[in-house]
Amino acid sequence: MSEITEPTANLVEVFSAIQGEGLNVGTRQIFIRFAKCDLRCHFCDSDHTWELANTCRMEVTPGARDFESHSNPVALSTLLQSVERQNLAGLHESVSITGGEPLLHARFLKAFLPQLRESTHLPIYLETGGHRPQQLSMVLPYLDWVGMDMKLPSVSGEQRWTAHAEFLRRCCDASVGVFVKLIVSSHTEPAELEHSARLVAAVNPEIPVFLQPVTPLEEPLAAGMVSPPSAEQVLTWQTLMKRTTYLNGDSAERRMLKQVRVVPQTHKMIGQL
Numbered sequence: 655m656s657e658i659t660e661p662t663a664n665l666v667e668v669f670s671a672i673q674g675e676g677l678n679v680g681t682r683q684i685f686i687r688f689a690k691c692d693l694r695c696h697f698c699d700s701d702h703t704w705e706l707a708n709t710c711r712m713e714v715t716p717g718a719r720d721f722e723s724h725s726n727p728v729a730l731s732t733l734l735q736s737v738e739r740q741n742l743a744g745l746h747e748s749v750s751i752t753g754g755e756p757l758l759h760a761r762f763l764k765a766f767l768p769q770l771r772e773s774t775h776l777p778i779y780l781e782t783g784g785h786r787p788q789q790l791s792m793v794l795p796y797l798d799w800v801g802m803d804m805k806l807p808s809v810s811g812e813q814r815w816t817a818h819a820e821f822l823r824r825c826c827d828a829s830v831g832v833f834v835k836l837i838v839s840s841h842t843e844p845a846e847l848e849h850s851a852r853l854v855a856a857v858n859p860e861i862p863v864f865l866q867p868v869t870p871l872e873e874p875l876a877a878g879m880v881s882p883p884s885a886e887q888v889l890t891w892q893t894l895m896k897r898t899t900y901l902n903g904d905s906a907e908r909r910m911l912k913q914v915r916v917v918p919q920t921h922k923m924i925g926q927l
């Protein structure tokens with residue numbers, strides 16, 4: 655008889671921290687950071703996740719940064735134990751599944767997330783590049799929230815409009831909460847923001863959109879691509895996105911986004927990991 659092997663995944667780290675981006679900003683989360691990404695955004699501050707490493711690190715005491723090392727790949731039960739150890743009563747609002755690109759681990763997540771929910775009773779939040787709708791469908795039943803990056807070609811060097819639209823549609827069809835995050839730099843093309851506003855409004859104008867001014871990297875991956883926008887640029891772009899209209903099919907209904915907020919990376923302001 656063949657043995658049933660436990661699912662495993664390549665991880666970077668597990669730790670407890672304050673969420674610094676998007677709709678959940680300021681809340682305390684348990685972060686599970688998965689290894690590997692198939693994109694190469696110019697502004698990436700997680701390029702250490704791009705390749706597989708032999709080991710990952712898991713925090714022992716929530717927020718103390720007293721990491722212990724584990725070999726990769728990590729067994730599902732080991733990861734679950736690490737999260738349970740972090741999950742002190744009343745401390746965390748949710749669990750963040752992040753990376754890298756966590757949807758590269760969709761098969762593992764499909765097995766892991768139901769057990770994670772059962773053991774922690776915490777909402778599950780996925781942070782993703784938003785370009786893998788098929789893999790998203792594998793895990794949507796186990797998600798409460800999705801934070802989707804919309805990649806602007808002028809800032810990230812990536813172009814994924816069709817996949818982004820499909821991704822948002824699948825979240826809405828499954829009634830899973832979703833918001834969109836757009837990283838903007840001094841090089842952002844306004845036409846791309848207009849296109850993004852129409853794309854989101856076409857799916858659902860209630861989807862919150864966050865403009866996130868890029869945080870300068872200490873060692874830029876591509877010279878000149880990561881300078882933050884000026885306050886005037888951001889004001890102009892917020893106005894543009896809030897006033898862009900989308901004509902909804904044959905109904906002649908004009909749609910505008912309900913929420914376009916500007917929030918920089920707050921965790922970097924307090925020097926948090």
Ligand code: SF4
Pocket residue numbers: 691692693694695697698699700701703753754755782783
């Ligand atoms: S999708 Fe995220 S992890 Fe991947 S390259 Fe872009 S910013 Fe980095």
